[in-house]
Amino acid sequence: MTVPKHLVVVGGGPAGLSAATRASQLEMAVTVVDEYGKMGGQYFRGRQNSTVAGSPRRFLLESPGVEIFSHGIVVDAPAHGVLSVWKQGGGVQSLTYDALVLATGACDRTVALPGWTLPGVLTAGGASTLAKAYGVAPGQRVLVAGSGPFLLAVADDLSTKGCDVQVVEATPLGTSVGGLPMIARDVAITRQTIGYLWRLGLRRVRRRYASIVTAIHGNERVEAATIHRVDQAWQPIAGSETTIEVDAVCLGFGFVPQLELAQALKCTIGYWEETSDFYVKTDEQMRTSQENVCAAGEVTGVGGMRVAAVEGRLAGLTSAYDMGLVAKLDYDAEVRQLSRQLVRARRLGDWVRHAYRPRAGLWTLADSQTMLCRCEDVTMQSAEEALACNPATPYALKTATRAGFGLCQGRVCSSYMIEWLRAQHGYRVPEEERPWRVRPPIRPVPAEEWLTDEA
């Protein structure tokens, strides 16, 4: 008997689990690496009972042979076909693969606005995780501000925890209403949306539309926030401001794909200018530019759980096919079927990403004292000063100010920095790469665990 081909899937969310399931059905030995203890990714956190496609329960039922590598952080891709995975306290292991699926998901888009570094300001995703996985509310009176339907989910989670919640959505109410026909085609999403609106209505959660939080105030921590109404370009309208007392602010201006591993593997990265999104470029069957490396889910462009689950399945199938484990006729037939599902699933995902995309006004909210990089305490003023004799590029800004030099290595601030340079300083994003270098290790790791001296 021959040794089965090994597929490593990085990320145990809907995309990764779907890829693992399909590949294991096709005789591949599969390992799923995830940073957390429970599979399911951000989406299924606190939804452990769900059995829809891509859910951890469905995964466990359908793919009993898959090896789970939980609490595993990929810190390096030291050679072709090898990943270094760190398990905190358990050392770094070399994981070899014949095929790889990148399903590393997305994280909240960070926006520098006055007061964003105050204690009590969280990302919407972070607040949702705290509430669902740990039962912790960020405060008593909570402002959920940003853009996109995820705000409703967070407001629902927090109001369930008993918080007094207000929602501030930057796009106009008409945008959301315009999406109703699209939502109505999907029974589950319709039910979910009605559920949110019903509960938020019952709990009298105030929702403002076409409004944005322009400043967060407080000495030691959040005490209040100022809200402006905005025009179509999200420019605050003078004289429209209100200041409300809150003790926590959750900011959610959409999500950005986590591309560090894809970059470390030198996968081609694309950029959609209109929606300010970087993503891993793939062909229609989810192959990246690197041989035997597929990508699926939010890393290929944020599209939601349904898209992720189908893309994952397709990536698992393609990985097996590329290893010679699937006949061409069977492959083509299944690709056609999955592609049809993808077209339907992406319709809603693409609409959401487009309808709630960041507008130009978002990159102008920071004032001179706003932090650009909170790890290294770099203010917008020092960034502006550095540009006096530097080109307006992320690298020059980084070198001149140390922005992005800290513990997070720009994971928090680099997306904002790139957009700010585009919007305010005419910077143009280069083709086929994300202009923010990733150098090993991909994530902080103790030297003695990562590096073994073979000399």
Next chain:
Amino acid sequence: MSTIRPKDVVIIGGGIIGAACAEALSRAGLEVVLLERLGLAAGASSACQSGVGFGISMDDYTLRLHLAAVRAYRQFAADGAEVDYLHHGTVLVGPPDEETELKAGLKRLRDMSVGCEWLDAAALREAEPALSPEINGAARINEMGQVSPMRVVNEMARRAVLHGAEIHTNTELTGIDVKGGRVTAAVTSQGTISTSTIVVAAGAWSRKIGELVGLRVPVWPLKGHVLVTEPVPGMLRHYLTETRYEKTVEAVQAVDLGEDGPQSGSPQVAAVLQNLPSGQMLIGSSREFAGFDREVNRNRLAQIVTRAGYLVPGLPRLRIIRTYAGLRPWTPDGLPLIGPSQQVEGLVFATGHGGDGNTLALITARLVADLTTGQPTEIDTTPLSPDRFDMNGE
């Protein structure tokens, strides 16, 4: 840019040497333009460590040059330059059998009025508690310190602009016009600038500039690796290094120089540790010839961490947040090329500083300014003259 007026001086390279030269020359009243292919500090100046110092095995001339350089930094910082300057001295560790030699080196430093002392085990524990308890003595040398080279570059560029200099980033030098053996213009990707003087401050890439006028500049890239840790403020109180470091510098000077430059390989590793004002620790160092390759080699990183762990046992447990490799401009005799060349009139060199670019930046700029304006220099520059190499040979 084709419309800009003629310039007195065109500087090639926006690293620490080029930026310091731009400041010194513009302060001397010359009209200066600095051309940089990428952005400021895009090469070795952002892929290096932070030390400003000298070696105790240096010959008298080199040591005097470095002392002048180190003192220039102290003055620079005292005058208010915000460049993360730390003047906390170095602890230099050697193996026990080198103690006598090391103490002799200290005596020589004292004779040149450099503050230094021998620390016995107890004094060492107090001076540098993180150090391995197995180390029973070390030298402390007061004059050495640290700067942020990226800060120095930006501060120098800012000052140069105040003195009227122009800085053009994303601008590549594509040709040098020479008429009657004299420089007449710099041709760039953005246009041509008439000038009688071009300063080559292109670091490891200087050879490519020389090729534009048919000169074979004896500068080759010498690769070095650095690791950066999570913040550990105050873990070290000095810039910490070992005597082995100077041996690695000497070892790469002993390599065979073939037709195409030094032979690849011969990796050398020694511990050089600097705790930055941000709390992060820079861990170096390595030296090897690998062409222009800047990919990090994990085995080399591991060797560096092992060496560093001998000195500071707690260090390998720290989390690494970033690693990088940079290219030092190496010369066959280990000295930089500073000053005008007889081979093409108007071509001035400020390159080839090896691992000493940070330390020597300010003094280099002063020497270049004095040599360009015909002033007497504070130190004899004959040993640094580019004309010690024949750059015309086949």
